[in-house]
Amino acid sequence: MFLKTIGTIQLNSSGNEWGGCNKYSNYSLQLAKRSCMYGQSKLHLLHALSSHSPGLYPLSPVSQNTDDCKNNTSVESALILIRHGESLWNEKNLFTGCVNVPLSKKGVEEAVEAGKRISNIPVDMIYTSSLIRAQMTAMLAMTEHRHKKVPIIQHNGSDRAKEYWSQVSSEETKRQSIPVITAWELNERMYGELQGLNKQETAERYGEEKVHEWRRSYDIPPPNGESLEMCSQRAVAYFREHVEPQLQSGKHVMVASHANSLRSIIMYLEKLTPHEVTALELPTGTPLLYIYKGGEFIRRGRLVGSKEAGVYAYTKSLALYREKLDELFQ
Template sequence: MTKLVLVRHGQSQWNLENRFTGWVDVPLTALGVREAKKAGKLLTKEGVEFDIAFTSYQQRAIKTLWLSLEAMEQMYIPVTKDWRLNERHYGGLTGLNKQETREKHGDEQVHIWRRSFDIPPPQIDVDSEFHPSHEAKYAAIDPALLPTGESLKITTERVLPYFEDQIMPFIRASANTIISAHGNSLRALMKRLFDVDDADIPGFEFPTGNPLLIELEDGTTNIISARYLDKKRAKELPPVPKKKS
């Protein structure tokens, strides 16, 4: 039985401030640090020994992974960082307070931007301080590949090829794997693993710093069981799909 853990980063500063974060590299709050450490302690209780870890280019996910592995005394395992596991890019909404955005554009429009599958937010201007081309961490990436405003569909199209090409070989080799990422990049993985419809996937939430432990049949992505380890902060999960042949 192979174990795959998906964990959303602990609370970030802009989570606390109720702002659209996306690709802005904000830090964890003190609560976020505690959530990350608790994630590691919960995984320790489960006795999970990891073989490899993956995370994004964003510090809130990276530090969550570090703190979790430290709590598990497993900081020695290989860690791969990749921008394709980054959060959804919120385009022109980046940095805006969510409530103020509702007041300006209306609840319905903001709901569409946040919870539709295939409608992206307004694109960000290249002159914006939040445009990814201004960050050194993306200097080696073809600017044409850098997003300027993504729907969940576009985010999924970015995340899943990376998952299939770079992460799945380890899972198929029965390597216990932990992925520390973001609400929407993890939704993309949930969509793939649980075979969730386009219309339904925006409704599933990942609580911050709460590991989702998925047990898989060795060599496959057939799910045996799935559960959040912090039961008090658990969110609804999709039904376990039927086994693939």
């Protein structure tokens, strides 16, 4: 039912004028263009694109007044959600959960393909789970981004690691980087005693219905594992506390995560009921784009489609960003 809803979404490429930080960005671009006219290098234009969101790195504090930020309709930012590409255990049809399994060859290709689809969408920050399949997906996808910024995984083991090991001493290098924050809260649901078991064999042993209930119900956990509801308590809480403030401040964010952590986040974004979320299926390596504006999340485009243009309907500001990339990297 959910997929059908997505399939019939009206694509609208005309609305949503970008303001806030993007006005800043347009201003920078104009300055940069003028610099080019006066014979300076294209580096200025690159600077302007880099400063799309001012104070990107290190992470700048965002406004404390959440209500002000939420109601600020002049800020419009992009949110990309992506489930990791196929893992080696997806390939073998094994319950994976929190087991740290890497991508399969097909998963690597899916991540690169996903990167092509989002190569014209601005990305200022990346959040991933602490699992390698989500991190590989984000890194591989970014190799295709036309901006060619370098994603840098931030150390998070200790305060010293956070502040000292991750230091970068060049402002220019910082501008050409994208901070990548890893968080266990975005991990796949803990699949408990099912982890490592074959999904087909488990269904034969316990019955299709029981296994479907474990996999898709909202509040029934698999044996000694997390239900979607339990997974959502940490994943959505993390999203609200860490990702949403970045969007509110005008930053464009990609979240690379997992089937069930993302199902719970999408449930929150789209206000799905526990019944509706049972029908939500996320394919591996397929990016979804939302526009955040005035406290609302608006999904753009469809969940399936082989070409970028078929997946995303550009806002005016996304089109402008793309135009600048074309100018810079033709």
